[in-house]
Amino acid sequence: MWNPSKKTRTIAIKILIALFSLTMIFHVAALLQLIPFQFLWGGRLSSLEEMYVMETVSLLVNGFFLWSSFRYLYYINQGLVPVWIRIVFGFIGIIFLLNTIGNLVAITNLETLLATPVTAFLTGICFSLVPKYEN
Structure with a gap:
């Protein structure tokens, strides 16, 4: 089984931190109506109220993803990545896989x-962080 090195995992997690940060900026821009809601959520939103709910949820979820990424970076620098954080990234990977299909x-x-190539890329990165890390 493929077991990415510490360097590979560190690069992957830093990419995730950058992308989740940019995604949060995007969702804030959507909440500020700098992006028309018709272009969000696959064009399926029907009102501003619906957009506010969905974008707020997206912002909170991406905040959790960002927090998880910082936790993973902390653990990888300590030399031990606990099972729970690897399970979290497996879950995040599944979310991005489903999001890719939705896109x-x-x-x-x-x-x-x-969005499809971005979410497919994120799926791969998240799944690469799941295997047990052996220092």
Whole structure:
């Protein structure tokens, strides 16, 4: 079984930290209506109120992903990645896998063409952090 090195995992987690941070900025921009809600959530939102609910949930979930990424970085620097954080990244990987499938059937071409490769990439990174880390 493939067991990424500490360096590979550190690079992967730093990529996640950068992407989750950028994603949170995107969701804040959506909440501030800098991005029309018709382009969000695969073009399936029908009102501003619905957008506020969905984007708030997205912001909270991405905040959890960012916090988890910082925890993983802390643990990898300590030389031991506990099972619970690896399970969290398995769960996050499943979320991104499902999101990738959702992006493929999005109504808006922008989401299909832009978000699908990003979420597929995030799926791979998250799953690469799941195997047991052996120092």
